[in-house]
Amino acid sequence: MSENETSRDDSNSVSLEPSQSFVLTPDVQKLVSRATAYLAAGYPVHFCGPAGTGKTTLALHVAATRGRSVILMHGDDEFTSSDLIGNDYGYHRSKVIDNFIHSVVRTEESMSTLWADNRLTLACRNGDTLIYDEFTRSRPEANNALLSVLEERLLTLPKRRPSGDGYLEVHPEFRAIFTSNPEEYAGIHRTQDALMDRLITIRVDYYDRNTEVQITTAKSGAPVEKAAVIVDIVRSLRGTDPAKHGPSLRASIMIARVAVQQKALERWDDPIFLDICRDVLDREIDKNLRPSEERVLHHIKAAAQSSKENGRAAACS
Ligand SMILES: Nc1ncnc2c1ncn2[C@@H]1O[C@H](COP(=O)(O)OP(=O)(O)O)[C@@H](O)[C@H]1O
Numbered sequence: 001m002s003e004n005e006t007s008r009d010d011s012n013s014v015s016l017e018p019s020q021s022f023v024l025t026p027d028v029q030k031l032v033s034r035a036t037a038y039l040a041a042g043y044p045v046h047f048c049g050p051a052g053t054g055k056t057t058l059a060l061h062v063a064a065t066r067g068r069s070v071i072l073m074h075g076d077d078e079f080t081s082s083d084l085i086g087n088d089y090g091y092h093r094s095k096v097i098d099n100f101i102h103s104v105v106r107t108e109e110s111m112s113t114l115w116a117d118n119r120l121t122l123a124c125r126n127g128d129t130l131i132y133d134e135f136t137r138s139r140p141e142a143n144n145a146l147l148s149v150l151e152e153r154l155l156t157l158p159k160r161r162p163s164g165d166g167y168l169e170v171h172p173e174f175r176a177i178f179t180s181n182p183e184e185y186a187g188i189h190r191t192q193d194a195l196m197d198r199l200i201t202i203r204v205d206y207y208d209r210n211t212e213v214q215i216t217t218a219k220s221g222a223p224v225e226k227a228a229v230i231v232d233i234v235r236s237l238r239g240t241d242p243a244k245h246g247p248s249l250r251a252s253i254m255i256a257r258v259a260v261q262q263k264a265l266e267r268w269d270d271p272i273f274l275d276i277c278r279d280v281l282d283r284e285i286d287k288n289l290r291p292s293e294e295r296v297l298h299h300i301k302a303a304a305q306s307s308k309e310n311g312r313a314a315a316c317s
């Protein structure tokens, strides 16, 4: 978890405080404000966008600002509804031996199932903020319980749960934040339309250059000028093929962290820097355009050059 953990009230929910390393530029603030407003009005929020655009980090930050305990779940193809709401985990057997009159022995045995609430039930019961990260990785039928939670604010539970009459009224402070990557579920599960219909979807795309430079600096410890060169290299490799999003912010953070640790200079003629860039970025280069090494080198040279020129221009103005 990237947010600071302060205490745990049970094994599932966590008290979060906004992280010191969370970068809040105007671009990020806009997304945070929109999400906060929708949650305050009682609606669930859904951050939707490509990998590495900061969705999970945003969800954690927004959840932390609510000041309620947070429960985090990750979508999983193997999930069934009991992974969300709860299940029996064994039997409780009790035996009473009545030997009050010693010539007569009366025994009484009873069996009852033991029930454990799972994360959705706990969050609904306690009024937590539920983060359901990559929820479309779970099959739609596993997520069905969420429909009545979000619409009627009632969680339907199996009759065998000992307390409640087969349902639970959702705590008024319960809120949910979802994240998903639209490219992932296109081929895997059909869109979970009924669920999507109940969420307010906020599209998240790559941040502006300034935000990416600040995040790379904050996450790697690299000076701003070094982070800027790296971010420019990574950004120059995006958007060549609209179907492919290219390297994300994660690539910038990786290159910057290793470059700092290896004391590599952010120059194309530093062989260590070139190796780091090549290793982190090679996967992102269109394989049809071999030789990729040359292509990576070309991008690095061009981006490092233009970044240097931008820096010089900024210094002169
Ligand atoms: N606002 C931010 N402040 C600090 N770091 C961030 C911020 N947004 C994203 N990051 C960092 O960028 C990387 C990718 O973010 P993440 O939330 O995991 O993306 P996604 O969930 O969209 O794949 C992570 O290392 C994360 O710590």
Ligand SMILES: [Mg+2]
Pocket: 055, 056, 057, 133, 179
């Ligand atoms: Mg994520």
